[in-house]
Amino acid sequence: MGTSNSVAVVTGSARGIGQGIAQRLGADGHHVIVADLPSMQDGVNETVAAIEKAGGKATGAEVDVTDEESLSRLVEVAVDAGGKLDVFVANAGIAQVEPLIDYSKADFEKIVDVNLTGVFLSYRAAAKQMIEQGNGGKIIGAASIVAFRPFALLSPYSATKWAVRGLTQGAAMEWAKHGITVNAYGPGIVGTAMWDLIDEKLAAEEGLAKGEAIKKYAGDILMGRVSVPEDVANLLSFLASEDSDYITGQTMLVDGGMQF
Numbered sequence: 001m002g003t004s005n006s007v008a009v010v011t012g013s014a015r016g017i018g019q020g021i022a023q024r025l026g027a028d029g030h031h032v033i034v035a036d037l038p039s040m041q042d043g044v045n046e047t048v049a050a051i052e053k054a055g056g057k058a059t060g061a062e063v064d065v066t067d068e069e070s071l072s073r074l075v076e077v078a079v080d081a082g083g084k085l086d087v088f089v090a091n092a093g094i095a096q097v098e099p100l101i102d103y104s105k106a107d108f109e110k111i112v113d114v115n116l117t118g119v120f121l122s123y124r125a126a127a128k129q130m131i132e133q134g135n136g137g138k139i140i141g142a143a144s145i146v147a148f149r150p151f152a153l154l155s156p157y158s159a160t161k162w163a164v165r166g167l168t169q170g171a172a173m174e175w176a177k178h179g180i181t182v183n184a185y186g187p188g189i190v191g192t193a194m195w196d197l198i199d200e201k202l203a204a205e206e207g208l209a210k211g212e213a214i215k216k217y218a219g220d221i222l223m224g225r226v227s228v229p230e231d232v233a234n235l236l237s238f239l240a241s242e243d244s245d246y247i248t249g250q251t252m253l254v255d256g257g258m259q260f
C-alpha cells in the first residue's frame with residue numbers, strides 16, 4: 001500500500017483530535033479527505049490549508065456520519081480525488097454530561113446515532129469500497145478510555161465507546177480475509193472543545209470550580225499531563241501505515257497511563 005499514493009478519509013476533522021490526525025496523515029504522505037458536518041466547513045478549510053501549507057495533499061468534504069447516503073458520497077469524493085480508498089478514520093463523535101437518571105431517550109438515541117451507528121455506517125461504507133478494490137485497507141474508529149472504564153455522568157457516551165470496541169473486533173474477524181485491518185484508538189483526556197464542555201459540566205455537577213474537574217482526573221495520569229491531538233495522531237500514523245499490518249481487532253489506549 002505505502003503512504004505515497006494512499007488516500008485517507010478522516011471524519012470529524014474540522015477541529016480537535018480529527019484535525020490533528022488529518023494533519024499528521026497529510027504529513028505522512030496520505031492524500032487526506034478532510035470531512036465534517038456542513039456547518040463545520042470553515043474548520044474543514046482550515047485543516048485543508050494547514051495540510052497543504054505543510055506540503056501535503058488534502059480535499060475538503062461534507063459528511064454527516066449518521067446518514068448512509070452522505071457516507072457513500074464521501075467515499076465517492078475520496079475515489080474521485082485519489083482514485084481509491086486506503087484508510088478510513090471514523091473519528092466523528094459527540095459527548096453529553098448528564099446524570100443517567102435525567103438522561104432523555106432522545107438524547108440517548110442521539111449519542112448512539114453519532115458515536116455508534118455513525119461508526120458502523122462509516123466502517124461499512126469503507127469496507128464495501130475496499131473489498132471492491134481488492135487490495136486490503138485500514139479502518140480505524142474512535143473509542144475512548146471510557147470504552148474500558150466508564151466516567152460517572154458519561155454513561156451513555158461510555159456505552160457507545162464500549163460498543164465500538166465490540167464492533168471493531170467483530171468487523172476485524174469478518175474482513176481479515178480481504179486484507180482489511182480494523183482497529184480503534186482510545187484517548188484519555190485530550191484538551192479539545194469536547195473536553196472543555198465535559199470539564200465545565202462535570203465541574204458544575206460535582207460542585208467544583210471550572211478547571212477543577214480536569215485536575216481531578218489529570219492528577220491520575222502517570223505521564224503527568226493531559227494529552228494533545230498530536231499524541232493521538234502519533235498512534236494513528238502507525239495504525240494507518242503498513243507497520244501495523246499484523247495488528248487487527250484491537251482498541252489501543254493512548255491515555256498517558258490513566259489510573260482511575
Ligand code: NAI
Pocket residue numbers: 011012013014015016017018035036037040063064065066091092093094095114118142143144145186187188189190191192193194195
Ligand atoms: P470535538 O467535538 O472537538 O470534534 C468532533 C468533531 O466531530 C467536530 O468537528 C464535529 O463537528 C464532528 N461531528 C460531530 N457529529 C458529526 C456527524 N454527525 N457527522 C460528521 N461529523 C460530526 O471532539 P474531539 O475531542 O476532537 O473528539 C474526537 C473523537 O475522539 C470523538 O469520537 C470523541 O468521542 C473521541 N474522544 C475524545 C476524547 C477527549 O478527551 N477529547 C477522549 C476520548 C475519545
